[in-house]
Amino acid sequence: MATTTRRRSVELPDHPDFLWANNITPKKSYDVIIIGAGGHGLATAYYLAKNHGITNVAILEKGWLAGGNMGRNTTIIRSNYLWDESAGIYDHSLKLWENLEEEVGYEMFFSQRGVMTLAHSVSDVRSKQRNFYANYVNDVDSVWLTPAEIKEIAPIVNISEDIRYPVMGATYQARGGIAKHDWVAWGYAKAAADMGVDIIQGCEVTGFNIVDGKVQGVKTNMGDIAAGKVGMVAAGHTSVLAAMAGFDVPLQSRPLQALVSELLEQVLDTVIMSGAVHVYVSQAHKGELVMGAGTDSYNSYAQRGGFHVIEHQLAAACELFPIFERAHLLRTWGGIVDISPDASPIIGRTPVENLFINSGWGTGGFKATPGSGWVMAATIASGEPDKLAAPYALDRFISGHLIDEHGAAGVAH
Amino acid sequence: MLHIPCPYCGPRDETEFHYGAEAHIAYPENPQSLDDAAWAKFVFIKANPKGWLAERWVHSAGCRRWFNVWRNTITHEFGPAYKPFTQQPKRPA
Numbered sequence: 290m291a292t293t294t295r296r297r298s299v300e301l302p303d304h305p306d307f308l309w310a311n312n313i314t315p316k317k318s319y320d321v322i323i324i325g326a327g328g329h330g331l332a333t334a335y336y337l338a339k340n341h342g343i344t345n346v347a348i349l350e351k352g353w354l355a356g357g358n359m360g361r362n363t364t365i366i367r368s369n370y371l372w373d374e375s376a377g378i379y380d381h382s383l384k385l386w387e388n389l390e391e392e393v394g395y396e397m398f399f400s401q402r403g404v405m406t407l408a409h410s411v412s413d414v415r416s417k418q419r420n421f422y423a424n425y426v427n428d429v430d431s432v433w434l435t436p437a438e439i440k441e442i443a444p445i446v447n448i449s450e451d452i453r454y455p456v457m458g459a460t461y462q463a464r465g466g467i468a469k470h471d472w473v474a475w476g477y478a479k480a481a482a483d484m485g486v487d488i489i490q491g492c493e494v495t496g497f498n499i500v501d502g503k504v505q506g507v508k509t510n511m512g513d514i515a516a517g518k519v520g521m522v523a524a525g526h527t528s529v530l531a532a533m534a535g536f537d538v539p540l541q542s543r544p545l546q547a548l549v550s551e552l553l554e555q556v557l558d559t560v561i562m563s564g565a566v567h568v569y570v571s572q573a574h575k576g577e578l579v580m581g582a583g584t585d586s587y588n589s590y591a592q593r594g595g596f597h598v599i600e601h602q603l604a605a606a607c608e609l610f611p612i613f614e615r616a617h618l619l620r621t622w623g624g625i626v627d628i629s630p631d632a633s634p635i636i637g638r639t640p641v642e643n644l645f646i647n648s649g650w651g652t653g654g655f656k657a658t659p660g661s662g663w664v665m666a667a668t669i670a671s672g673e674p675d676k677l678a679a680p681y682a683l684d685r686f687i688s689g690h691l692i693d694e695h696g697a698a699g700v701a702h
Numbered sequence: 703m704l705h706i707p708c709p710y711c712g713p714r715d716e717t718e719f720h721y722g723a724e725a726h727i728a729y730p731e732n733p734q735s736l737d738d739a740a741w742a743k744f745v746f747i748k749a750n751p752k753g754w755l756a757e758r759w760v761h762s763a764g765c766r767r768w769f770n771v772w773r774n775t776i777t778h779e780f781g782p783a784y785k786p787f788t789q790q791p792k793r794p795a
Contacts, residue, residue, distance in 0.1 A: 528750035539746035541723065542775070586721040587704070589775050590752045595703040597717055630746045687742040 308475055309482030315489050318515035319347045321669055322507055323522055324494050324530060326350035327359040328470070328655065329647055330522035331477035332662020333669070334486045335393070340663070341670035344485035347516075349509060351493035355474035358524050361592075361624035362655040363547050363569060363581040365560055367404040367465035369424045369431050374680040374692045375633065376427035381677055382660025383464060389659055395476030397468045398574055404465030405439065407446075407563040407609075409454040421460045434459045445556055445612050452608050454566050467560060467571050470655060477662075497534045503642040504534070520645045520669050525590065525625030527648035536640045538648065539686050540627045543584040544594035545652050548603075548621040552576035556612060566605035578616060580606060584626065584652060593623045626651050632695035636664060636681040637674045645669050646683060707783040710765045722758030724749040725770040726790070752776060754793050 321337060323330045326348045337343040350356075366386055368379035390397045408417040417433075424431035436448040439459050448456045482488055489511070496508035497519070506515035521530045525542040553576050562569040567583040582602040585594035599621050607614045629635055629649035634657070636647050647665045650657060660677070667675035674682060680692060704716035730736050730744055749755060755775050760768045772781030772794055781794035 526752070529752050532751075537743065537747045538750075539742075539748070541748060541750050542752075587773070588723065588750060588755060588757070589778065591776055591778055595716060597703050686746045687738045689738075 308479040309488050311490075313487050313489050315347060315349075315487065315492065315509070315511055315514050318506070319487075320345040320516070321518045321520065322346070322514060322516040323348045323520045324507070325357075325522040325524065325526075326354045326478070326488055326490065327357050327522065327524060328355065328474055328477070328658040329524075329650070329661045329665065330520075331355075331474055331481060332658050333520055333522055333647065333665040334662075335477045335481040335484075336662050336666035337670060338481060338484035338486055340666055343670060346481075346485075347487040347489055347514065348481075349492040349494055349507070349514075350488070350490045353490050354478055354488060355471055358624040358626060358654060359470055359474050359658075361547060361622055362470055363571070363579050364467045364470045364573075364655055365404060365465070365562070365569060365571065366399075366468060366656040367462050367560075368429055368656070369404070369406070369420065369460060369462040369465070370429075370694060371420050371423050372692050372694065373427060375694055376424065376429050378660050378664065378677045378681070379657060380427070380429050381663065382657045385659035385663060386468065387464075389473075390476070393476045393480040395472070395479060397472045397476055399466065399468040400574075401464055401466040402559050402571075403442070403461055403463045404560040404562065405434065405443065405459045405461045407439070407459045407561065407565070408457050409563065409565040410457065413565055414457050417458065417460050424460075424462075430462055430464050432461050432463070434461050443557060443559055443561060445610050446561065447609055447611055454563070454605070454608070456609070465560060467573075469574070473658060477658075494530065494533070497641070497644070499534065499641055499644075502640075504644040518643045518645065518669050518672075520647060520665060521639075522647045522665065524648065524650065524654065525627050527627050527646070531639070531646070534639065534641050534644060538635065538646070538683070539630050540635075540649055541588055542590055542625050542627055543587070544589045544591065544623040545581070545584045545626045546594045546598055546621055546623045547579065547581045548599060549573070549580070549619050550578040550613075550616040551619045553578065553616060561609075563605070563609065566609065567602050568606045568609065570606060570610070577619065578613065581652075584628070585623075590625055591623075592625055596621075626654075628652070630686065631691040631693045633692040634661070634681050635683050636661070636678040637668055637683060639683060643672075704778060704780075706759060707771060707780055708759075708761045708764060709769050709783045709785050710767055711761060714761065714764055718761060718763035719759045720762050722760060722768065725756045725758045754781065756790065756793070
């Protein structure tokens with residue numbers, strides 16, 4: 290075999306400027322420390338600065354910015370949840386999305402191309418219609434589509450009655466859509482850094498300094514850092530942090546896989562989800578089909594899952610969209626999601642004073658990025674749960690006031 | 703796909719099993735005496751360590767029996783599997 294020699298090109302362009310200051314040495318003390326530079330952590334810091342004037346803030350990230358679930362999700366945005374509490378926080382988030390690019394001054398490729406959720410059985414139709422009426426009552430836009438109307442919006446859907454999971458109808462939220470997740474993270478990071486927030490990557494929290502039940506700061510691989518208040522926004526690693534702070538959280542960390550096809554011509558200009566067959570799919574701006582599966586069944590921190598989950602999902606996808614049979618799988622990956630018992634987030638105070646939690650977003654956190662950051666910032670700033678966040682308190686598992694989106698959302702959520 | 707060591711049947715593919723999360727959660731001895739916080743702990747709090755976890759699986763498509771096994775949640779490596787109501791093997795190093 291012939292060997293080739295690689296010639297280094299003579300002139301390489303300089304690396305483009307970073308959007309935020311890099312290689313920052315942490316200060317000795319901050320007003321607020323946010324643990325986790327994913328979407329929700331970045332948004333929290335951004336709204337702390339923007340809405341509450343708190344700019345002496347550090348975001349500590351053990352890996353790299355948006356390297357966890359923020360860079361691994363399927364970018365679906367919607368707010369058509371069943372329960373009032375969910376409609377409250379997710380629709381607030383969707384309203385923020387609608388002005389976000391303009392507000393932070395950064396392109397995010399937010400595209401309101403609609404989100405369709407298919408129903409495949411009589412009971413599925415009933416539960417989706419219940420959801421659709423609940424949305425109507427909560428002023429969340431939603432319409433009910435017949436199979437013929439589904440076909441009009443998405444001609445590639447197989448609406449034959451002779452398939453294993455026939456398409457019997459769908460809810461459709463026209464305001465839903467997608468955004469480019471990494472650009473969202475960069476936009477929030479740049480805007481937060483511009484207001485004075487320190488983003489410190491490669492800084493792993495290894496413990497908390499807690500005196501008389503009150504957090505004083507964190508221990509890290511870069512030394513101790515004092516803080517007036519600390520917010521944990523660490524998704525799949527929340528249980529690890531909570532254990533360091535000495536309390537329990539009702540979370541299980543599971544792999545959630547997603548995949549993309551090779552680049553294809555535009556065949557799908559909306560988002561289609563199906564809880565019954567475990568598929569959600571959209572086509573990214575560049576042309577790849579982006580699909581997500583259900584979670585793997587077991588606890589894991591490994592950011593990968595079993596290929597049988599992918600196979601199961603692709604089998605369902607090919608039946609619903611026969612045209613996909615000719616597409617090639619380009620890449621699969623996994624993220625670690627924190628699943629709460631009712632599939633709703635946990636936001637608010639913890640048993641440790643001035644230590645706040647924002648977790649449990651499970652398989653559906655991306656869409657909530659702006660709203661989650663907004664309510665977390667308000668909660669940290671005032672020390673009291675924000676109105677939209679109050680139902681999501683950790684103690685709801687003691688009081689029994691669960692927000693059961695598991696039953697309501699099926700799986701994909 | 704995991705290759706799960708069923709203590710009754712030997713190693714089998716993950717698709718034959720269902721997961722049961724943390725093992726050794728005993729039903730409260732005096733349920734009447736539990737307050738809401740204690741019930742919440744029993745019902746909702748399950749171990750979620752980064753590392754070794756003693757967990758339950760049921761071999762649904764095989765012997766249909768529940769068992770316990772040590773598994774590492776970072777590497778997915780299995781430690782010893784053991785039958786219910788038997789001595790728990792030591793946590794692997």
